[in-house]
Amino acid sequence: xxxxxxxxxxxxxxxxxxxxxxxxxxxxxxxxxxxxxxxxxxxxxxxxxxxxxxxxxxxxxxxxxxxxxxxxxxxxxxxxxxxxxxxxxxxxxxxxxxxxxxxxxxxxxxxxxxxxxxxxxxxxxxxxxxxxxxxxxxxxxxxxxxxxxxxxxxxxxxxxxxxxxxxxxxxxxxxxxxxxxxxxxxxxxxxxxxxxxxxxxxxxxxxxxxxxxxxxxxxxxxxxxxxxxxxxxxxxxxxxxxxxxxxxxxxxxxxxxxxxxxxxxxxxxxxxxxxxxxxxxxxxxxxxxxxxxxxxxxxxxxxxxxxxxxxxxxxxxxxxxxxxxxxxxxxxxxxxxxxxxxxxxxxxxxxxxxxxxxxxxxxxxxxxxxxxxxxxxxxxxxxxxxxxxxxxxxxxxxxxxxxxxxxxxxxxxxxxxxxxxxxxxxxxxxxxxxxxxxxxxxxxxxxxxxxxxxxxxxxxxxxxxxxxxxxxxxxxxxxxxxxxxxxxxxxxxxxxxxxxxxxxxxxxxxxxxxxxxxxxxxxxxxxxxxxxxxxxxxxxxxxxxxxxxxxxxxxxxxxxxxxxxxxxxxxxxxxxxxxxxxxxxxxxxxxxxxxxxxxxxxxxxxxxxxxxxxxxxxxxx
Amino acid sequence: xxxxxxxxxxxxxxxxxxxxxxxxxxxxxxxxxxxxxxxxxxxxxxxxxxxxxxxxxxxxxxxxxxxxxxxxxxxxxxxxxxxxxxxxxxxxxxxxxxxxxxxxxxxxxxxxxxxxxxxxxxxxxxxxxxxxxxxxxxxxxxxxxxxxxxxxxxxxxxxxxxx
Numbered sequence: 001x002x003x004x005x006x007x008x009x010x011x012x013x014x015x016x017x018x019x020x021x022x023x024x025x026x027x028x029x030x031x032x033x034x035x036x037x038x039x040x041x042x043x044x045x046x047x048x049x050x051x052x053x054x055x056x057x058x059x060x061x062x063x064x065x066x067x068x069x070x071x072x073x074x075x076x077x078x079x080x081x082x083x084x085x086x087x088x089x090x091x092x093x094x095x096x097x098x099x100x101x102x103x104x105x106x107x108x109x110x111x112x113x114x115x116x117x118x119x120x121x122x123x124x125x126x127x128x129x130x131x132x133x134x135x136x137x138x139x140x141x142x143x144x145x146x147x148x149x150x151x152x153x154x155x156x157x158x159x160x161x162x163x164x165x166x167x168x169x170x171x172x173x174x175x176x177x178x179x180x181x182x183x184x185x186x187x188x189x190x191x192x193x194x195x196x197x198x199x200x201x202x203x204x205x206x207x208x209x210x211x212x213x214x215x216x217x218x219x220x221x222x223x224x225x226x227x228x229x230x231x232x233x234x235x236x237x238x239x240x241x242x243x244x245x246x247x248x249x250x251x252x253x254x255x256x257x258x259x260x261x262x263x264x265x266x267x268x269x270x271x272x273x274x275x276x277x278x279x280x281x282x283x284x285x286x287x288x289x290x291x292x293x294x295x296x297x298x299x300x301x302x303x304x305x306x307x308x309x310x311x312x313x314x315x316x317x318x319x320x321x322x323x324x325x326x327x328x329x330x331x332x333x334x335x336x337x338x339x340x341x342x343x344x345x346x347x348x349x350x351x352x353x354x355x356x357x358x359x360x361x362x363x364x365x366x367x368x369x370x371x372x373x374x375x376x377x378x379x380x381x382x383x384x385x386x387x388x389x390x391x392x393x394x395x396x397x398x399x400x401x402x403x404x405x406x407x408x409x410x411x412x413x414x415x416x417x418x419x420x421x422x423x424x425x426x427x428x429x430x431x432x433x434x435x436x437x438x439x440x441x442x443x444x445x446x447x448x449x450x451x452x453x454x455x456x457x458x459x460x461x462x463x464x465x466x467x468x469x470x471x472x473x474x475x476x477x478x479x480x481x482x483x484x485x486x487x488x489x490x491x492x493x494x495x496x497x498x499x500x501x502x503x504x505x506x507x508x509x510x511x512x513x514x515x516x517x518x519x520x521x522x523x524x525x526x527x528x529x530x531x532x533x534x535x536x537x538x539x540x541x542x543x544x545x546x547x548x549x550x551x552x553x554x555x556x557x558x559x560x561x562x563x564x565x566x567x568x569x570x571x572x573x574x575x576x577x578x579x580x581x582x583x584x585x586x587x588x589x590x591x592x593x594x595x596x597x598x599x600x601x602x603x604x605x606x607x608x609x610x611x612x613x614x615x616x617x618x619x620x621x
Numbered sequence: 622x623x624x625x626x627x628x629x630x631x632x633x634x635x636x637x638x639x640x641x642x643x644x645x646x647x648x649x650x651x652x653x654x655x656x657x658x659x660x661x662x663x664x665x666x667x668x669x670x671x672x673x674x675x676x677x678x679x680x681x682x683x684x685x686x687x688x689x690x691x692x693x694x695x696x697x698x699x700x701x702x703x704x705x706x707x708x709x710x711x712x713x714x715x716x717x718x719x720x721x722x723x724x725x726x727x728x729x730x731x732x733x734x735x736x737x738x739x740x741x742x743x744x745x746x747x748x749x750x751x752x753x754x755x756x757x758x759x760x761x762x763x764x765x766x767x768x769x770x771x772x773x774x775x776x777x778x779x780x781x782x783x784x
Contacts, residue, residue: 191674198669296755297748305748312740320733327720327729335725340663342718343671349733478656540682560685 002089006060010044010053013102017043023109026050026102032115032537034508042125043116048265049102051129055246056092058137059085066141074162080148085140091272099264118509118535118542124184132177132204136242138170139207142214143239146232150283155228155290160218165595167235171215172591174208179465179584190543192476192556192572194580197346202325203245206318211238213314216364220304223369225294229284230311232291236280241318243273248325299371306364313357320349347473351404355411358466361459362415365422384417400475408470412463419456419463426453446593454594461590464583471576480560482568492573494555495519499527501567510534512541514559514567518548530559530569549578655692658701662687662708663718671718 013026017040022028030046031039045054063085070078096102116125142163149159181201182194195201214234220227247269284291297304324341331339366380391413392406400406423442430441430448446453481489483498490496499515511533518526528546535542548555556572656673664675666683672691675684687708694704708716720726 189670189674191670193674196670196674293751296758297751298755300748300752308744308748312737312744316733316737316740319736323732323736324729331720331725331729337714339714339720339726340716340718341720341729342663342669343674344661344717345719345729348719349730353733353737 002086003060003064006053006057010057013050013053014041014044016103017041020113021109022111022113023105024102025104025106028106028110028113030113030116032113034536035116035121039116039121039125042120045129045133046116046120046125049096049100049104051133051246051249052092052096052100052265053102054130054133055137056089056096058133059089059092059140062137062141063089070162074158076152076154077145077148077159077162080151081141081144084144084147088140088144091268095265095268099268115535115537118533118538119188122184122188124180124188128177128180128184130177131173131180132245135170135172135174135177135204136207136246138166138173139211139235139239139242141166141170142235146235147280147283150232150280150287153287153290155287157222157225160221160231164218167211167215167218168591168595171208171211172588172595174204174211175587176584178204178208179581183581186577187545187547190545190558192478192545192558192570192574194472194577197324197343199325200249202321202346203241203248206321206325207238207241207245209314209318209321210234210241213311213318214238216307216314217311220307224304226297226304227308228291228293229288232284234311234315236276236284237315240273240276240280241322243269243276247273301367301372301377303364303367303369303372306360306367310357310360310364313353313360317350317353317357320353321346324349354466355404355407358408358411358415358463361462362411362418365456365459366418380418380421383421384414387417388414402474405470405474408466412467412470415459415463419460422456423453450596450598451594454590454592454596457590457593458587459590461583461585461587464579464586466583468576468579468583472574472580475575476572478570478572480568480570482566484566489569489571491571493521494571494573495522496528496557496569496571498567498569501562501565508535512559512562514562514569516546516557516569518555528555528557530557532559532562551578552576554578654695654701655688658691658704659684659688661705661718662691662716665712665716 013024015021016024016027017031018037020027020031020033026047026049027043030043030050035043043050045051063082066085067078067082074081142159145159145163149155178201181204185196186192186194189196211234214231217227217231217234221231247266299305324345327341328339331337362384363381366384368376388410392410395406395409400409423445426445427438427441430436430445431438434441434444436444446457477492479489479491483489485498485500488495488497496516496518499517501512501514503510503512505511511531513529513531515527515529517524518528526548528548530546531544532541533544543558543560545559546557552575554572554574554577556574558570558572560568560570562568659673660671662672664670664672664684664687666675668675668684670684672684672687691704694707699707705717714721720729722730
């Protein structure tokens, strides 16, 4: 019923866009008659009211799916979980009715709409917001089950096991949403970077970081029956940050505290967050006596302890991002002075913690559960350590001199070495025990323990991203020059010769295109064209950059301006950017492996911790 | 004379310590001095990006003007501090893309590291209390005469290898 009504509402808004019903204020604000059908559809989530409708619609789909999925299981938890989800849905529907109605009518129907911001008319407009919302909304499910577990007193692993895939789903889409956003910024904003530490970017990073900590931490509860309270805290925080992310994205709160007070949506979201904090943590506090660990820690040198360090760093980075994001508001409230907290702050503060995180990522999988011995440490750490140590002088010799870059690459090498070692040992053991060939043994190893090896593949993707980020952060080269046709500029091994400009009109815009022949070490390899586009309803032009991508580097050309027959260019050589996107694909592959149903998983978990299937039903206090 | 294993363990731990230590080394900035300063200033067009990011590409020319002004001031012989001071004088504290490291703004810089350090201390104390509790539990348990040790070791090894 709820899904049906939410679907009808969504269809009605899409229909209003497609039929160009400009009497609807939202349609008039975010579309015009010249927009093609693709972006007309995507305009649905271009503004606040439509985004909230999208949130509500996705949540209603998830709730319906959850009911169908759990017809015959989790009968005690499901009603409460659905109740929590419906309460959240009611909030979003209420916001739409009372504060941000996407169907608000104008007193008259204008002949045409204002159109969509040209920078939003990119494929990223389709993938970035939708994946982010799938992530934000997806975290409602594990949160709802956690609350259901607290309400019912079924505080064992049932709520974690029943939402493991939902959590992975939400975590994956939030991560992909961030990557899609980075890729979109890279190709569309045209400044040569992919992450500007914009508050909206930070908003989607925070729940992903805490969600990552949660995904690791629940392993300890599943294996050892420990960290029950901490896992509750993490999933509550993740969901709160998802709501906070939606608030930041759509309320304009960070422009100023005064802007915030003018928005009707902002106070409602703050009220929801306050209510959720009081309710969730109040319930958790009430259940504390029933959330005691089943086991104690055997040793400080154990995977459990290393996962706690991992959690500390992930939550620490999330806190640093949160603190930097809200500090302008704090400064304005305390001192009455507006300040900016931008990339230099975030890079300086999060850089060391991120780097430590990478190192810990290499350590965690190598330490044994319960108690690691000296033999265990030697056996597992020696080769990756030596590999990382050998890497440093090699990198130094080929010109990597920045200490931070060296540390980042060495840490990445250490993690790669540790992952490789895990795979090599596993494949060899399988080869010895079953006689399988090495390639077959590799696939059967991964398929035989999907959560574990899927996780390692995800780690590999993260490391590829880290390498791409480190290389592009420290070794980007740029040059700016103004050229006449036939003149050239040089950057690294490239020579770019300006061929000339041409101007033409399309249905929606006037275009000025500047083309350059690209020579590498004297040999012509390409012709690239960057454009300036003037949309009819926009005062300023937008720039479409030209990018030539190889595995080693991107040649990135920005057509900055022109006067007469002279054109100004900013050209960058960004090293290893493509590895960030490849890392995303590898993460996708790892997530699919980890997500894939595994018939042996349940059996294995039961073997690891006898009694795991028994749920302790705690009487209501 | 330490044996090979001990030496290897010490070397391994030393390398680990080195890696962790390197995380404390401040980041080096790449690019020209103009780009460096432009990357430290917020573009005043309201885009929220730095002047370096906004300049030259996005839908405003404010960033371009700021970058050009930085370049001109360098040519006039002004220092990095003088240029930063000029922009702060013009636009106030919102000009730098990061809070100044003085007064109330210091809390912006200190708080994240303080939080991680405090969190680390809490984690350590919790771990120690768990360990102590585990030790007391083990001591309280009666000695098992049946030789289950080898089975336990084997299970541990197999969990390590296949778990």
